[in-house]
Amino acid sequence: MTTAGRPPDIAITGIGLLTPAGQGVEQNWEQILAGRPAASRDPALAGQPIDFSCRVPDFDPDRELGRQLAWRSDRFVQLAVVAARDAVDDAKLDRTSWNGSRVGVVLGNSLGGAATLELQHRTLLTEGPAEVSPLTVPMTMVNMVAGAVSIDCRATGPSMVIGTACASGANAIGAAMELLRTGRCDVVLAGGVESALTPACMNALHRMGALSTRRDDPAAASRPFDVDRDGFVAAEGAGVLVLERAEDATARGAFRYAHLAGFGAASDSHHITAPDPLGRGMEQALRTALADAGTDPGEVAYVNAHGTSTPLNDSAEAAVLGRVLGEGTCVSSTKGVTGHTLAAAGAIEAAYTALAVAYGQVPPTANLTRLDPRVTLDVVAGAARSQPVPVAVSTSLGFGGHNAALVLKAAA
Template sequence: MTVAVTGLGLVTPAGEGVGAAWDAVCRGVGTASRDPALAGLPVDFSCRVPLSREELDRRVGRASWRMARNAVLAVLAAREAVHDAGLDPVAWDAGRVAVVIGCGIGGDAVREEQGGRLERGDARLVSALTVPQILPNMAAGEVSVDLGARGPALAPATACASGATAVAVARDLLAAGRCDIAVAGGTEAALSPLAAAGFWRMGALSGRTDAPAAASRPFAEDRDGFVLAEGAGVLVLERTRDAEARGASVRARLVGCGSASDAYHPTAPAPDGRGAEDALRAALADAGLVPGDVDHVNAHGTSTPLNDAGEAALISRVLPHRPSVTAPKGVLGHGLGAAGAVEAALTVLTLQHRTVPPVGNLRAPTAAFGIDCVTKEPRRQDVRVAVSHSFGFGGHNVVLAFAS
């Protein structure tokens, strides 16, 4: 069953809104900068959404006081997506609207702040909102409350594949007849000192403290790690026949989903790339496509040595006809649980605009990779079928296939 994408909503380090994110990735200039919250750490920069908590609160309204930052970002992205789809939460059948918002970590900054209060010796200093704010499902819950959506509300947690998993789960709910509209995506706001220090200790972060905006460089020879980011991405999905019946504008179609596990290691990708390959092949089979049908790949492209090498090998092996490749993390950083949904939305925009954004900070891909990375400027291309890759700690691999 094909599913129509009728609405998009994005809040990213480029700013609020789909237009801001698309313009930024087409410019190909990194958004990373010094982060005061990370001052004093070995890696003191990130890709943060350029909206203060006060600004976010004004946009969300009265209920924002009880939300962690990741939930606020999700609510804003969901509102934009629903509006873009031409839907009115006052008028829809609320019991037939599902919400699926993935999140990898949850309210990490809240956990760190409130833990510090407890360490100072008085439990009365700990906020009564601590538990609901740190729970990773609360972004889905708050979006459901904000929209008045009373269908299934789910919160997949597959690390950096969470946003893509949410989109795949939403497609399954529509196919099973469990809902008529699905508001699906991912969110993350884990730019805390603890998270940054943990990723740094793993050797996962770029150490280019002298040039933060140039630090994330997927598929480059001198890549040295990813840049932490935050954000949210939401897609509105409907059965194609339902969208057409109400006269909705269809941005693209979600035609296939594939998921597979590495079953290899908690954090390292499997050297043979079998799980990622299985997910890609499953998405194509689900869509009734063959590898040669793929015109474009929106790569996971984290800018880490192992991930990029493994993903490049996967693309060369399964898609030897050299489809165009982009990797938004070069501009927007690695949004963890939000990344898969943000990149799914950007893939939809690539189909719609017939334009492939360049990989940020990449002048030329590593010669040994043999893949066709778009560099320096956007490329006009008649993209009819595109796949979006998302891989996460725990060996989670998710691939979404979209068609115009």
């Protein structure tokens, strides 16, 4: 299970993506490389103080899942099940015939079935207790997304949900790596999902001061590392990766987008929503991930940063990256395109990082027109950059002081 005393590398052999940039690898990568922002007016938020968001376009759950499964599932579960199916298909595995006892599911989520909960609460108040759906609890439970994916994919190994806010998806991938490294599973479906673009959630985030208020130009609202950034644009999405030990993937002739070589996690122990201004938790997570991967900081060719477009996050994160990896480190944030998918962000961005490694292209940071002078990194903007990416890092931070970092390497 190890080589020269090191844990085995973990191969990414399948990717499933449903994001504001589209469905599937091809649509997502094309829009991410083009740097086309997805934010737009949201009819579901009409009349609210913040009336724009980033939604998954053209998603028809009845078409994708069938009427019965779609009807009894909240949107966050719908997105995750489709992303998991796409990832398994992309990996050229057969979920109807594999040994399900050796397949695990680890997904990140924070807000569960927020849309269902709001709808049923409104039903309670307007129509009475007898009209509340008996499916309310299973449709809103956070863990149900892992349960639904395991049922759909006939995966009878461990299934669990990691809830660490916007670091959930990255932490889920880290937990999945350990299931593979220890031999508990042979395949793990790992990632994250969030769909909570509801009036209550959006107004709560707005009242916190977390969201951009650029209502006059939603497409330009998410602007990571820009001096004029004023908050993030809330988004929904799902990203699921098929993970296998690299030796197993090689043995079956699978295409490997990249290898997951290292993972680190740490806590700020500072504030419930604000990051540590010195970035100590993020630094600890990053250094742990690099050590886990046996990677020198100077080897990192690209960082897909958390880069939320909030004043506090971007400056603190940039300082950590410069301190650990060196000023001038090549960095971009894909949230300029997708907005902030919350618990799904770490998984979606790990997928984008894997694509950068596989295809030697660094995506640009959309809407970055004037770099914050406090950011001394090489932030890619304007156009994608073609360059070899033998080693890359994806970073994630979350409310509660959660920090996570993943190290990816090119498949040999």
